[in-house]
Amino acid sequence: MVSIPSKAPRQSLTVIDNRTGQAYEVPITHNSVLATDIKKIKAPAGQDRAEDETEQGLRVYDPAYMNTAVITSRITYINGLDGILRYRGYPIQQLVKKSNFLETAYLLLYGELPTKSQYDNWNNEIMHHTFIHSDIENMFKTFRYDSHPMAMLSSAFATMGAFAPEANPSLAGQKLYTNAAKGDMEALKVLDKQILRIIGKAPTLAAASYRMRQGRPFNRPAQGLSYTGNFLYLLDYLSGHEYQPHPVLEKALDTLFILHADHEVNCSTATVLQVGSSLVDPYSVVAAGCSALYGPSHGGASESAIRMLMEIGSPENVPAFMEKVEKRERVLVGFGHRVYKNVDPRSTAIRELAEEVFEVTGRNKLLDTAMTLADYARKSEFMKSRNLYPNVDFFSGLIYQAMGIPLDVFPVLFAVPRCVGWLAHWRQMMLNPAGVKIWRPRQLYLGEGERDYVETADRKENPKASVFDAPVQVSHGGDSKRMELATYKDERGQTWGKSKL
Ligand SMILES: CC(C)(COP(=O)(O)OP(=O)(O)OC[C@H]1O[C@@H](n2cnc3c(N)ncnc32)[C@H](O)[C@@H]1OP(=O)(O)O)[C@@H](O)C(=O)NCCC(=O)NCCS
Structure with a gap:
């Protein structure tokens, strides 16, 4: 817990977690904060899903890396707003x-x-x-x-x-x-x-x-x-x-x-x-x-x-x-x-x-x-x-x-x-x-949260299932079609034909 800073500008953020009322000071280095510092912001598990793991610390969600630096580097600098590209x-x-x-x-x-x-x-x-x-x-x-x-x-x-x-x-x-x-x-x-x-x-x-x-x-x-x-x-x-x-x-x-x-x-x-x-x-x-x-x-x-x-x-x-x-x-x-x-x-x-x-x-x-x-x-x-x-x-x-x-x-x-x-x-x-x-x-x-395994006989199709919720029937090439119509015995002597495929 920290007090809210007064005059001197500090290279940090003060974050108040409204879930707990706690304040955190998060250091800023090179205009960035460490994701592991954000993880220190924790709240007791409450009404959240167990899978949110709230008590383990706040996570940074950044799909497609829209604003995440993953490494420090000395190689190439790009300034996208000013159209600058520099190598070393x-x-x-x-x-x-x-x-x-x-x-x-x-x-x-x-x-x-x-x-x-x-x-x-x-x-x-x-x-x-x-x-x-x-x-x-x-x-x-x-x-x-x-x-x-x-x-x-x-x-x-x-x-x-x-x-x-x-x-x-x-x-x-x-x-x-x-x-x-x-x-x-x-x-x-x-x-x-x-x-x-x-x-x-x-x-x-x-x-x-x-x-x-x-x-x-x-x-x-x-x-x-x-x-x-x-x-x-x-x-x-x-x-x-x-x-x-x-x-x-x-x-x-x-x-x-x-x-x-x-x-x-x-x-x-x-x-x-x-x-x-x-x-x-x-x-x-x-x-x-x-x-x-x-x-x-x-x-x-x-x-x-x-x-x-x-x-x-x-x-x-x-x-x-x-x-x-x-x-x-x-x-x-x-x-x-x-x-x-x-x-x-x-x-x-x-x-x-x-x-x-x-x-x-x-x-x-x-x-x-x-x-x-x-x-x-x-x-x-x-x-x-x-x-x-x-x-x-x-x-x-x-x-x-x-x-x-x-x-x-x-x-x-x-x-x-x-x-x-x-x-x-x-x-x-x-x-x-x-x-x-x-x-x-x-x-x-x-x-899904945790659920118990369902035996085959007890399973029902979900009436709300969309086209994405099961494999679609794929089309086969001509040779597969002909094999489907043929009859043959496999390596173990078992006979196969259209009725069995
Ligand atoms: C390069 C690229 C993948 C960057 O994607 P991005 O940073 O994720 O940008 P977004 O997809 O969020 O685009 C932002 C908006 O511009 C639109 N947009 C981006 N690039 C576009 C393009 N080339 N043509 C038409 N619309 C485009 C998006 O639809 C989006 O619109 P919205 O905000 O209304 O939804 C994307 O611009 C693109 O697909 N360009 C064409 C492929 C290309 O030239 N790639 C080479 C890159 S060097």
Whole structure:
């Protein structure tokens, strides 16, 4: 219990629990309160449900993490109201103008821009780690030719873990990575080696998923090219020698990689940290990140945005489409962001880049539709009142498409650079001097209270049950139908036919 503060401003909240009349002082640090301090606010169990566990302390309910900080970080800063994005303090616009992807990757991972010798060593190490085991190439070949490349890529990262048992805490010891925080140099070496391997091999795996889809043989990494130059080689090279990618496209890809390298604790990075908190190996961690990134609300949006523009077809169809958006029948893909309630600074940089690429590739035919849509959206009351502006995915797809990249490869092009952000956050977490606590959120349980098991004979269907309260009858393919009509004996000699199925 505390008294209400008088004059001097204190970095704290005074909370009075009206259930008990008790006052609590809750410290504020970095404009946040600790959820565990809120848990200290307790009331005796009263008329609440037992499952509310009132006497165990107040809980913080934040579905979809609308206002919850889950980690302290020194990597990326976003100010969504002012449209600011900085990596390790450097504004994204400066990095786009002056840096390159591998240098930015070093910055994100290790906190400072590398010196010349640090950069040369980093570049050599990454490019040295671009080769994949030929058995992983075989793994790709087990996929159907029309598999989504992200399905292949996430599987490939998980598979890579199987090729590095020494990097697997389940085999090599639970503290394999966390010991690094205590100054164990061997642990730090293992940790940083996996980072080199993942960043080095990501373009090779990404290109393999593309080449599988195209039905082309895989290329082996090329020496003497930049990270993105080698990636273009892996994607495109067919025959001949002394391959050089077009410098504008190489630079554009590098810029897109800088812009996509990190974005604070977004959906896939939160997934990476959640999965990483179990101390699983970093390959599984990155595979999980890929799965989160793949969704149409996240990294899948650039693919969906182009599909949407193709569906709209031409500028004159934009008003009708916007009507559907305003009636909430459709989502305007490539617009809106959880954090940016103003212009996404990445979309501004990408818009400029698009012009440079179109000079080389020719203008994307969907550009006019996209610009008309952006114009309508800018004037729409519905969009304005909800602070919905174009995000990074609205224009990136137009560039990828102009470069001749198939739509389903767009999220792959997002995943390659985002490996850097995922690993930067994973490394920071593993090196936390306070150790790694497993991430385990709670729920508010609203289900049935305790009840006794009912024997089958005594069960009745609930007349108020909705369609969601039992499995629906699913439809079967033609072969199942024919098997249903056939009769046959199973392995135990029992006869089956329609009557028994
Ligand atoms: C990115 C996104 C998932 C953020 O979601 P969020 O922070 O949970 O925002 P909400 O869903 O609460 O949106 C707030 C309001 O704007 C509307 N809204 C958000 N994005 C919208 C969009 N792209 N088109 C139409 N309406 C949208 C919501 O319907 C909601 O309206 P309401 O308040 O009347 O219910 C969401 O904006 C979206 O789905 N965008 C399209 C997909 C996309 O481009 N993703 C890439 C992000 S980089």
